[in-house]
Amino acid sequence: MKRCFEDLCATMDKLGVPRESKWRGLILYMRSIRDYEFLTAEQRERTQDLVMQVLRRKDFSDKAFQKLLRDNEAIINDRWRHKLTETLQDTAQLIKQFQTLLQRRKNDVQDLEVMTLETIHSDQPMEKMVAEIQNGFQKIEGMLQSDLETIVAMSMTDELTKIYNRRALDSFMHRAITNSLSCQTPLAMVFLDIDNFKQFNDKYGHLVGDQALITVAGLLKACINDQERGVGCTIFPARFGGEEFVLIMPGASDSEAVSFAEKVRKRIQDYNFLIRNGSGEVVYSGVKITISAGVAELHAYCGHSPNSATLIEAADRALYQAKKDGRNKVVLYQGNGVPET
Incomplete structure (x- = not known):
């Protein structure tokens, strides 16, 4: 350990890193980030690029x-900040939709109250009055059950x-992985990302x-429908x-997932996007979008205790490799080895 530390210090001396503890401590910390599994492959790569930029510039002010x-x-915070923003937006939308449902049911309950009072003060036979009131409550009960199903669907x-x-x-991954591990059946994940989407947003x-x-x-849904009908x-x-989009494929091997991901990639690559203005007129046609995809299989290269985190990490690493290789590619994760394109 002492010899290793001495060699590291000698390397920093050659690179001109000041002997001040703050510079050497920060660089050592940032170099160690490449082993932090909670960060994406892209985040680790960007952090290492920062270190190399500093060493090349030799500006230690x-x-x-x-x-x-x-x-x-x-x-480090970029991905979490982005996820938090999206979560807040989703929550705000759910609250808005829930408030709409509450207002609608408030009006329905008020209508039920009016109907009940009118029925009680009518001259109808008792049995008929009870049946009408009962029907009114059953209608509200059915509406509330439907609302509950709507709320669950909205939340998902x-x-x-x-x-x-x-x-x-x-939720689905937890169930699918539990079933895959207990039954020892394959489970593949495809992690897709639209290429150069920031530039697309900036332009259009x-x-x-x-x-x-x-x-x-x-x-994606069209490709899935074709695949499900076929096999x-x-x-x-x-x-x-x-x-970013994800496809979970229970029962699919890594080769089957790669084959399907290729079909998706080609379908999106060949699609001619039309861009319309506010009046519905086509202002751009033949606009092309491509995707990159990373594929991973749960049992193949996700460690001795595979779970959703290791599966996502493996697919994300393969996706990052596809980006590095030029984009518009599908890459299969191969553990610590070179990913297969």
Whole structure:
């Protein structure tokens, strides 16, 4: 250990890193981040790039130190900040929809009250009055049951794309992984991300970006319908967040998942997007969007105790590799080895 530390110090001396503990401590910490599994592969890569930039510039001023701290913190917090924003937006939308349901049922209950009083003060036979009042309460009960089902569906559906959301994904993954482990059946995950989506939003605007997300979700569902009709399998699609989507494929091997991901990639690549203005007129046609995809299989390379976290991490690593390889690709996670394209 002492020899290792001495070698590290000698390397930092050669690189011109000041002997001040704050610089060496920060660089050692940032280098160790590459082993932090709770961060994505992209976050770890960006952190290492920061370190290399500092070493190349050889600017070890206090100002550079503070900037490095801020940049590193931004990288680590970036994904969580994005997820928090989306969660707050989803919650606000659910509250709005729930308030609408409450107001609707408040009016229905008031109508029931009026009907009940009118029935009681009528000259109808007792049996008929009781039947009418009973029917009124049964109608309200049915409406409330329907509302409950609607609320559950809303809480599990992405408001924009109308496919499952992250909450539904977590619930399904837990059940699917438990079943896969107990029955020793395969389970594959496809992690998809729209390429260069930020640039797309910057060029066409966020409203058009939302339409692109809706269209991609629709193409995913079309591919799934074709696949399920062909081989009778079940594929669970969800919006993971932002421009990221996830497909869970119970019973599918890694090769089957790669094959399906390729079909999805090609279908989206070949699709001609139309962009319309507020009046519905086509202002751009033939706009192309591509996706990158990472594939992982639960039992293959997810460790001795595979779970949802290790499966997501494996698929995310493969997705990041697809991005590094030039985008518009499907990559299979191969453990610590080189991912297979």
